[in-house]
Amino acid sequence: MSGFRCPHCGKSLENVAGGVLCANGHRYDRSKWGYVNLLPPSRGKNHGDDRMMVRARRDFLNAGYYQTLADALCETVLTYANERARIFDAGCGEGYYTVAVKRALAEYHARIFGVDVSKVALEFAGRRDRTLDLAAASVYALPVCDHGCEMVMSVFSPLAPEEFRRVLIPGGTFVEVYPLENHLFGLKRAIYDEPYRNEVKPDMLEGFALLEKREVRYTMTVTGADIGNLLRMTPYWYKTSKEGQQKADMLTTLETEAEFGIAVYRAIPDAGKGGSSDVLSGV
Ligand SMILES: [Zn+2]
Incomplete structure (x- = not known):
């Protein structure tokens, strides 16, 4: 299968x-990189992250700056995944976290799948690990059967709560990684005249109950070409003026905050499904 x-x-x-x-x-x-293209024909062109962004992300992540996050994510997944879990990485990008989780699960019979809308990102994920199960698809229309998996994870990717609930077994787990208020503030201070804090999303998701939330915070010193890569791998690159981009490329060291939230949710089974008339009578 x-x-x-x-x-x-x-x-x-x-x-x-x-x-x-x-x-x-x-x-x-x-494809020769191991992924199958399950995007509808009209979405057949390249979407999502472009090659410059994906390459910058791969180089930055390979330098180990987010290793602490990857470790915390793996620990969280191991806490909640059972021996035979099927896990979908919704918006897996170039596969850094997908592979980290796959390695953490090496002793298990669990299986991890990666889905991303960017075929360039999937090419890089395939280069990272040729044995990954990868598909080009949108997180809003996952190529997964109803209740076909035990866990969905999303690392800095768009959320599709309704779709995640469709593919999760009742009571299945959703693990989300997202940026906290001061994430990359040092980078923003270096390139913007008026740096702003991130707006942190509320820890609630329709149809899900929050089980656990942890925060990973540290300061990192980014050096050399990794500074430019950090800027290029984020949406900030396209929001930054030429001047700001040049400023970043001229820096030799950059001290910046790295702050992540990891939230774990349980999919709430549909209440009263199939017997709704009984449930609703008397309301
Ligand atoms: Zn068919």
């Missing part, structure tokens, strides 16, 4: 030579 479902008819996709195939004969080829 490939773990993915056919975007055309919804049947599960089986691995066949060179791609995946559903029972209705819909076939999707595997």
Whole structure:
């Protein structure tokens, strides 16, 4: 089993030579980087992060600046994932965290899948680990059967709570990583005249109950080309003036805060599903 479902008819996709195939004969080829393209034809062009952004992110992450976060994320996943969990990394990007979690789960029979809308990011994820199960798809239309997995994780990616609940088993776990108020404030101080703090999202998600929240905070000293990579891998790059971009490229060291929240949610099963008339009577 490939773990993915056919975007055309919804049947599960089986691995066949060179791609995946559903029972209705819909076939999707595997790219040379190992991912299958399950985007609808109209979304066939490149979307999501571009090559410069993805390369910058890969180089920055490989330098280990977010290792502390990766360790904390793996610890959290191990706490909640059972032996045979199927885990979907929704918006896996170039696979840094996907691979970290995969390695952490090495002793388990668990399986991790990566989904991203950017084919460039998936190419880099495939380069990182050729054995990853990867698909090009939107997090808003995951190529996963209803209640087809035990855990969804999202690291700095758009949230689709309704879709995550559809693919999770009742009571399944959702793990989210997001930036806290002062994340990268040092970088913003260096390039903006009026740096601003991040707006932190509330710890609530419709249809989910918060189980745990932890915060990872530290200061990092970024040096050399990693400073430019840090700026290029974030949306700040496109919001920064030419002058600001040049300022960043001229820095030799940068001290900045790294602040992350890791929230763990449980999908609340649908209340009264199938017997709604009884539940609603007398309201
Ligand atoms: Zn099909």
